[in-house]
Amino acid sequence: MGIHANLIAGEWKVSAESSDNMNPSDLGDIVGEYASGDASSVTDAVAAAAAAAPDWAATTPQARFDVLDAIGTEILNRKAELGELLAREEGKTLPEGIGEVGRAGMVFKFFAGEALRIAGEKIDSIRPGIEVEITREPLGVVGVITPWNFPIAIPAWKIAPALAYGNAVVFKPAALVPGCAWELADILARAGLPRGVFNLIMGRGSIVGEAMLENRGIAGISFTGSVDTGAHVAARCAARLAKVQLEMGGKNPLIILDDADLPTAVNCAVQGAFYSTGQRCTASSRLIVTEGIHDRFVDAIIERMKALRVGDALEADTDIGPVVDQSQMEKDLEYLEVGVKEGARLATGGKRLKRDKDGFYLEPALFTDTAPNMRINRDEIFGPVASVIRAGNYEEALSIANDTPFGLSGGICTTSLKHASHYRKNAQVGMVMVNLPTAGVDYHVPFGGRKGSSYGSREQGRYAVEFYTTVKTSYVAP
Numbered sequence: 001m002g003i004h005a006n007l008i009a010g011e012w013k014v015s016a017e018s019s020d021n022m023n024p025s026d027l028g029d030i031v032g033e034y035a036s037g038d039a040s041s042v043t044d045a046v047a048a049a050a051a052a053a054p055d056w057a058a059t060t061p062q063a064r065f066d067v068l069d070a071i072g073t074e075i076l077n078r079k080a081e082l083g084e085l086l087a088r089e090e091g092k093t094l095p096e097g098i099g100e101v102g103r104a105g106m107v108f109k110f111f112a113g114e115a116l117r118i119a120g121e122k123i124d125s126i127r128p129g130i131e132v133e134i135t136r137e138p139l140g141v142v143g144v145i146t147p148w149n150f151p152i153a154i155p156a157w158k159i160a161p162a163l164a165y166g167n168a169v170v171f172k173p174a175a176l177v178p179g180c181a182w183e184l185a186d187i188l189a190r191a192g193l194p195r196g197v198f199n200l201i202m203g204r205g206s207i208v209g210e211a212m213l214e215n216r217g218i219a220g221i222s223f224t225g226s227v228d229t230g231a232h233v234a235a236r237c238a239a240r241l242a243k244v245q246l247e248m249g250g251k252n253p254l255i256i257l258d259d260a261d262l263p264t265a266v267n268c269a270v271q272g273a274f275y276s277t278g279q280r281c282t283a284s285s286r287l288i289v290t291e292g293i294h295d296r297f298v299d300a301i302i303e304r305m306k307a308l309r310v311g312d313a314l315e316a317d318t319d320i321g322p323v324v325d326q327s328q329m330e331k332d333l334e335y336l337e338v339g340v341k342e343g344a345r346l347a348t349g350g351k352r353l354k355r356d357k358d359g360f361y362l363e364p365a366l367f368t369d370t371a372p373n374m375r376i377n378r379d380e381i382f383g384p385v386a387s388v389i390r391a392g393n394y395e396e397a398l399s400i401a402n403d404t405p406f407g408l409s410g411g412i413c414t415t416s417l418k419h420a421s422h423y424r425k426n427a428q429v430g431m432v433m434v435n436l437p438t439a440g441v442d443y444h445v446p447f448g449g450r451k452g453s454s455y456g457s458r459e460q461g462r463y464a465v466e467f468y469t470t471v472k473t474s475y476v477a478p
Ligand code: NAD
Pocket: 145, 146, 147, 148, 149, 150, 172, 173, 174, 175, 203, 204, 205, 206, 208, 209, 210, 213, 224, 225, 226, 227, 229, 230, 232, 233, 247, 248, 249, 250, 280, 281, 380, 382, 408, 453
């Protein structure tokens, strides 16, 4: 198979450099070879996007609906095949991979509809005879920079609204997962978009990403990734007064109260903390458990964790796939050591596992007897590692839950309406879950957080319009 090229101005262009896309379940399996762009590819892509943007902005909502709807249809029709590619390159299990692809397809369908619903406002002027109208216009060229852990859903939920509201796009996926990004670009390239409206530049953040931050032709950057990179992206965008939207990390609490239904609490914790190998920004990494249920909960979750099958993402009986790569594996193992050194008890898991194929297999790990100020409870680990923090009562649990630099998702397991309602109002997060895992969200409503987790306007649902458009107020005298 040849090199998968970048898409610039409607042409597939190979670069001087390329890189192998490795399967984390089987290090001997190379998914494919993908172009690695450079600064000049970004210059060309931005120029093509800038040239194409005005005509795309002037298309009818019906034309944009048709293209986005067709993209959504093809993604949904190829759910099984693309889900397999996703599981192979990222390490999510096959059902999770197929589920993510389905979500990406529905995101395109949703934003196809949104193209038809771009509305303005008409309001009486305070001056006689004058008409005031408020309308939304696209930004122009939007830069999309995405992480590796949702290789198709996150690109979809940025690219679809960008196009629906009439922008042109330059898309840089994470270097670890170019496979889904390339397939998505191929679908977009065949969907009837004018040349240059959508461009794909695969490659490294330090080269392609940096070139995008610098390029004044890009009016706004929508970024998802780590806090450190996000802060850098924001600073660079601010320096040239570009619009910016950041979705970043989490250290999401799941509070389990004495009156919780134990099986529900265990399901929420296991699903939220360990599925997708814990590599979700919304993962439940802090399980804050009140006295009366603590020991029963710990026993029950350990029993469930021992039954989880860690293995090849593509095998039917796998519950938890591999860690994404060597450097994430090292980070997870390092935090497992840090936890023990800090005095936490490693109650189960945490060993690197051997399977038939050489891969990054890690046993899901649970720390108990942890304190809220330990590093394992402050830093985002981004692996299959969770901590139990004991709390005396609901009030203490709430205060621990909110005591974090992050604020993405927060959950509570309780049968008390009083505590559920109080938590919904007082959780310092963007998304609250009651008797549900902290991860797992709908595609048609806003997604995002507070504090160090998000910056700028919300993504997804109708709220996406805020980032991808700019508002114009017109005054007309007769
Ligand atoms: P990362 O910050 O390393 O990289 C994210 C993207 O930024 C990649 O495409 C990368 O190539 C690019 N990049 C790196 N350096 C850059 C630079 N100097 N200039 C421009 N671009 C640059 O993050 P990651 O390791 O790919 O993803 C994991 C992180 O993403 C975790 O922190 C996770 O919590 C976060 N995440 C957040 C959400 C959310 O919506 N809140 C969703 C998924 C993942």
